[in-house]
Amino acid sequence: xxxxxxxxxxxxxxxxxxxxxxxxxxxxxxxxxxxINGINAEVNTGNNIATITMSVSSDRPITLLxxxxxxxxxxxxxxxxxxxx
Amino acid sequence: xxxxxxxxxxxxxxxxxxxxxxxxxxxYPGGAIMPIYDALYDSDVKHFLCRxxxxxxxxxxxxxxxxGTVGVCLAxxxxxxxxxxxxxxxxxxxxxxxxxxxxxxxxxxMGSDAFQEIDIFGLSLACTKHxxxxxxxxxxxxxxxxxxxxxxxGRQGPVLVDIPKDIQxxxxxxxxxxxxxxxxxxxxxxxxxxxxxxxxxxxxxxxxYVGGGVGMANAVTEVRExxxxxxxxxxxxxxxxxALNPKSENYLGMLGMHGTKAANLAVQESDxxxxxxxxxxxxxxxxxxxxxxxxxxxxxxxxxxEINKRRTANASxxxxxxxxxxxxxxxxxxxxxxxxxxxxxxxxxxRYDHPGESIYAPAVLNTISTLMPKNTCVTTDVGQHQMxxxxxxxxxxxxxxxxxxxxxxxxxGLPAAIGAQISRPRDTxxxxxxxxxxxxxxxxxxxxxxxxxxxxxxxxxNEKLGMVRQWQELFFDGRLSETDLSDNPxxxxxxxxxxxxxxxxxxxxEIEDAVKEMLDHDGPxxxxxxxxxxxxxxxxxxxxxxxxxxxxGV
Numbered sequence: 001x002x003x004x005x006x007x008x009x010x011x012x013x014x015x016x017x018x019x020x021x022x023x024x025x026x027x028x029x030x031x032x033x034x035x036i037n038g039i040n041a042e043v044n045t046g047n048n049i050a051t052i053t054m055s056v057s058s059d060r061p062i063t064l065l066x067x068x069x070x071x072x073x074x075x076x077x078x079x080x081x082x083x084x085x
Numbered sequence: 086x087x088x089x090x091x092x093x094x095x096x097x098x099x100x101x102x103x104x105x106x107x108x109x110x111x112x113y114p115g116g117a118i119m120p121i122y123d124a125l126y127d128s129d130v131k132h133f134l135c136r137x138x139x140x141x142x143x144x145x146x147x148x149x150x151x152x153g154t155v156g157v158c159l160a161x162x163x164x165x166x167x168x169x170x171x172x173x174x175x176x177x178x179x180x181x182x183x184x185x186x187x188x189x190x191x192x193x194x195m196g197s198d199a200f201q202e203i204d205i206f207g208l209s210l211a212c213t214k215h216x217x218x219x220x221x222x223x224x225x226x227x228x229x230x231x232x233x234x235x236x237x238x239g240r241q242g243p244v245l246v247d248i249p250k251d252i253q254x255x256x257x258x259x260x261x262x263x264x265x266x267x268x269x270x271x272x273x274x275x276x277x278x279x280x281x282x283x284x285x286x287x288x289x290x291x292x293x294y295v296g297g298g299v300g301m302a303n304a305v306t307e308v309r310e311x312x313x314x315x316x317x318x319x320x321x322x323x324x325x326x327x328a329l330n331p332k333s334e335n336y337l338g339m340l341g342m343h344g345t346k347a348a349n350l351a352v353q354e355s356d357x358x359x360x361x362x363x364x365x366x367x368x369x370x371x372x373x374x375x376x377x378x379x380x381x382x383x384x385x386x387x388x389x390x391e392i393n394k395r396r397t398a399n400a401s402x403x404x405x406x407x408x409x410x411x412x413x414x415x416x417x418x419x420x421x422x423x424x425x426x427x428x429x430x431x432x433x434x435x436r437y438d439h440p441g442e443s444i445y446a447p448a449v450l451n452t453i454s455t456l457m458p459k460n461t462c463v464t465t466d467v468g469q470h471q472m473x474x475x476x477x478x479x480x481x482x483x484x485x486x487x488x489x490x491x492x493x494x495x496x497x498g499l500p501a502a503i504g505a506q507i508s509r510p511r512d513t514x515x516x517x518x519x520x521x522x523x524x525x526x527x528x529x530x531x532x533x534x535x536x537x538x539x540x541x542x543x544x545x546x547n548e549k550l551g552m553v554r555q556w557q558e559l560f561f562d563g564r565l566s567e568t569d570l571s572d573n574p575x576x577x578x579x580x581x582x583x584x585x586x587x588x589x590x591x592x593x594x595e596i597e598d599a600v601k602e603m604l605d606h607d608g609p610x611x612x613x614x615x616x617x618x619x620x621x622x623x624x625x626x627x628x629x630x631x632x633x634x635x636x637x638g639v
Contacts, residue, residue, distance in 0.1 A: 019206070019217075019218060020206065020207070020210065023207065023210060024210055027210045027211060031211065063393065064390075064394065067389050067390035067392075067394075068390050070389070070390070071388070071389075071390055072215075073214075073215045073235060
């Protein structure tokens with residue numbers, strides 16, 4: 001992949017605060033062909049929901065990654081944040 | 086939560102397995118799973134001791150596929166757990182519901198590089214649908230129920246539960262009152278039914294392209310009704326074989342790299358693909374950009390992520406096939422198209438009149454297919470024999486043909502046949518293997534011997550890693566690198582060492598009697614079939630080539 005020609009996307013991922021949920025997201029992101037440019041993860045200890053914001057780039061369509069992250073059992077939802085690109 | 090009688094985590098495991106109807110498990114004991122094996126001693130669950138954890142995993146896969154249920158395997162920590170991984174990867178690729186239980190070192194020792202400690206939870210991420218590690222005894226019951234639910238929900242798959250030794254030993258003081266249903270968190274978008282109906286009724290040259298999802302969805306009846314009512318010419322993937330009526334005049338066989346000429350030509354000429362429980366695998370499509378170039382696509386699937394993954398769908402219908410297929414089951418006026426593909430099918434029919442006295446593998450496989458009893462379950466390993474089996478044996482249900490399709494795992498066939506035979510004790514089970522593949526899990530002959538499992542093993546023996554040799558001949562200038570197996574052990578002597586009756590045949594005049602003798606034999610049997618090492622699998626679509634540019638011999 002040539003970093004200069006890649007499309008950039010920001011994702012907002014809501015997940016149950018479960019073991020290895022972050023590793024699962026990272027593994028799927030790498031395997032499906034997306035580079036991670038930045039990531040932030042926080043847990044709301046009140047409802048045990050984690051919010052992960054992730055900046056990724058790839059020459060592949062972002063729907064490929066969104067669908068695969070959505071399949072992970074502990075994921076509550078994935079949004080593409082168009083405002084931040 | 087309510088108070089109940091106390092029991093250990095190990096004993097709780099078997100209670101939960103029985104609540105899910107599990108009668109048989111496959112495994113291998115070791116240090117970190119000893120409390121579970123101690124609990125097994127008092128359990129009504131029947132355990133089959135395999136001779137390698139990979140054998141246990143594949144037996145669980147075979148059991149699940151043959152019976153349409155969840156397969157369960159057990160292994161200890163460290164190497165026991167890592168030996169399961171290939172089986173789990175295979176189950177993930179082919180969407181097979183398996184629950185794998187691994188022992189782990191005690192929680193206090195975890196993370197200390199303890200003896201036989203490996204992070205199987207971490208290793209499982211890429212080869213399971215989901216995985217758990219239980220570090221609190223009060224979570225164990227819920228996790229085990231979740232494992233079964235996840236294995237079966239939506240697109241099925243393997244789930245691993247890693248249980249540290251102290252959790253297996255801990256007393257359970259709280260039991261669940263009732264199970265909350267697992268949420269179906271992926272909301273499937275509304276199906277494009279009216280759009281699909283428009284595409285269907287406008288098509289002049291439609292093809293029904295069926296995959297393994299049909300069997301997984303238990304939708305064989307629905308897909309056959311759809312095929313019959315529409316009259317649409319149909320093709321199958323490797324894992325979809327058995328889903329369509331093999332006697333239908335409009336059924337053209339397998340498509341893809343070793344598909345029939347009739348199937349591949351029809352798909353390339355089609356103007357509409359109705360894709361049912363299939364995923365445009367690269368072994369199916371050949372060069373993706375040139376696959377069915379003029380066809381629009383209606384894609385039925387349970388997995389949202391498969392829609393538009395490799396081929397854009399003009400209409401997508403997500404959800405359960407049993408409910409969705411009847412919505413599009415309608416009459417079509419495609420007589421000219423049917424006539425064309427049927428003529429092509431007749432022109433390209435297989436021939437078994439191979440010259441000479443040596444055995445032509447497709448002929449022996451076709452003979453077995455003709456003589457085997459109804460509802461025989463056939464497993465394969467991977468390579469030339471696998472493709473010949475797919476081409477030349479006839480299956481009337483997907484649960485009667487178990488092959489490692491997505492992962493292409495050599496060593497699958499024998500342990501999968503053991504699992505299939507245990508799940509269906511009254512049916513004949515035949516493992517078709519090659520002289521390369523059989524050696525990958527040859528230790529499972531000991532499992533056959535111990536339990537007197539009447540699996541019939543057929544070794545198609547060319548003293549080669551035949552498929553790799555074929556590719557070396559065709560695509561690597563005949564440089565035969567590391568594919569000679571002429572120093573294989575004497576398979577008849579090997580079988581005899583495991584108390585398995587065995588026979589070697591080398592001439593085509595011996596085929597019919599030998600096959601009958603094998604099928605009539607009450608116990609396990611091994612038939613070694615010597616073939617010409619130069620025989621290749623045809624047709625063959627070379628890699629990254631359009632499916633209509635197939636090779637038919639050199």
